Amino acid sequence: MPRVSSRINGKLYTAEIDPRTLLLDFIRDYAGLTGSKRGCNEGKCGACTVMVDGLTVKSCNLLAMRAHNKEVLTIEGLATDGHLSPLQQCFHENHSLQCGFCTAGFLMSAKYLLEHNAKPSDGEIRESIHGNVCRCTGYQKIVEGIQAAAQRLRAGREEPVVAKVGT
Amino acid sequence: MRSFEYLRPTSLDEAVKLMAKHGRKARVLAGGQSLLNMMKLRIASPEYLVDLCELDELTTAEADSRQGLRIGAMVTYHQLQKSGLLNSAYGMVGDALEVIADEQVRHVGTLGGSCCQADPHGDTPNVVVALEAEMEAVSSKGRRLIRAGKFFAGLLETALASDEILVNIRLPQQPASTGSAYEKFAWRKGDYAIISAASLITLGNGGQCARASMVIGSARSSPLVLGRAPSVLVDKKVTPEVIAKAAEAAFEEVEPEADAIYGSSEYKKELVRTLAERSLLSAWKRTQRGIN
Numbered sequence: 001m002p003r004v005s006s007r008i009n010g011k012l013y014t015a016e017i018d019p020r021t022l023l024l025d026f027i028r029d030y031a032g033l034t035g036s037k038r039g040c041n042e043g044k045c046g047a048c049t050v051m052v053d054g055l056t057v058k059s060c061n062l063l064a065m066r067a068h069n070k071e072v073l074t075i076e077g078l079a080t081d082g083h084l085s086p087l088q089q090c091f092h093e094n095h096s097l098q099c100g101f102c103t104a105g106f107l108m109s110a111k112y113l114l115e116h117n118a119k120p121s122d123g124e125i126r127e128s129i130h131g132n133v134c135r136c137t138g139y140q141k142i143v144e145g146i147q148a149a150a151q152r153l154r155a156g157r158e159e160p161v162v163a164k165v166g167t
Numbered sequence: 168m169r170s171f172e173y174l175r176p177t178s179l180d181e182a183v184k185l186m187a188k189h190g191r192k193a194r195v196l197a198g199g200q201s202l203l204n205m206m207k208l209r210i211a212s213p214e215y216l217v218d219l220c221e222l223d224e225l226t227t228a229e230a231d232s233r234q235g236l237r238i239g240a241m242v243t244y245h246q247l248q249k250s251g252l253l254n255s256a257y258g259m260v261g262d263a264l265e266v267i268a269d270e271q272v273r274h275v276g277t278l279g280g281s282c283c284q285a286d287p288h289g290d291t292p293n294v295v296v297a298l299e300a301e302m303e304a305v306s307s308k309g310r311r312l313i314r315a316g317k318f319f320a321g322l323l324e325t326a327l328a329s330d331e332i333l334v335n336i337r338l339p340q341q342p343a344s345t346g347s348a349y350e351k352f353a354w355r356k357g358d359y360a361i362i363s364a365a366s367l368i369t370l371g372n373g374g375q376c377a378r379a380s381m382v383i384g385s386a387r388s389s390p391l392v393l394g395r396a397p398s399v400l401v402d403k404k405v406t407p408e409v410i411a412k413a414a415e416a417a418f419e420e421v422e423p424e425a426d427a428i429y430g431s432s433e434y435k436k437e438l439v440r441t442l443a444e445r446s447l448l449s450a451w452k453r454t455q456r457g458i459n
Contacts, residue, residue, distance in 0.1 A: 131269025
């Protein structure tokens, strides 16, 4: 069996795996990190979105072998020392989640957006989460949460931001 | 997914040897955004999976003023979007990349992979055919160039032999004052096209059309190259009225196959007219502006 060695959230995981193992299964079953979710298992819904070497991917549609010698970031890597990241905090404050199943994926896509675009328009936010499905259809609040995070990250401040979509 | 042996060559030579050895029992893995789903559904069940991810020579793209644009088969949509290589003549490629799936898929999916998937509703086959690309394939017997128009051989079928690997897609250099555009209709952006149109216009002196081409996607099992519709434009001064006539000719020329999921032949035929017109207008604008 091939050997995969991958750094997930800064910690090295090495295992001999069946080559069929999807990155999502490696993350959930080998690394024990169950924040990334399996929705559709065919690369449509985005609930399994993680970053590999800084790019968002759907981990259900990538062989774990493709993460060999690469850096993986999952939802568990966002908080530091038990404190939510500003993006997570803004999702919390803006009610950007309902059942929560899609949330990890949305947060990873939003993180990628804000790393590359500090002042996204609402349209750019919607474009960036195009690959993520919220079955509760809570998109409006998700857009508000991301917009609030963008404002907070720009201001570098910690107090709550009430997002106004269209700003 | 059925089990397979995972092979990860570190050179093209090694990959070619593996394909020569395993042939029909092997599949090449590019970005995997189509193939892995095919394998989950057991539509594809290769015994050997030859992963090309370590072949750096397939991950580069370059423009040459005489040769045109060479795109390595493993270049991802995302890399191509960021490359700055897609000028107005190749505008249709940029249009297609924008409407393929979503960002996560574009980070991994490759132009070569989607061409080899040869999905009748895919976007990339239409633009490589419309730009008269040459598909460069390698096997233990050597290298050969396959015209894109001959590459797509039907539903999920290509002209590649079972031991051949697509290594480059070569888009020929286009004359000055060329613009191209791709338009598709899908219920949601990023879905497979219900109908799509790829159009190219080259203007001569005085603003008349020196050359035009049009490919309709999702109408048949392979990209459909139109004859009559572009000929409506050639040697005429391009105006919105002439473009409308060409779109009407496209409507008359194309008889789309009915589709159990996406709609009747008549519905798709109406879309041909609309998308033909939109793509021609956009291509024409790009000839004037000279920008993407």
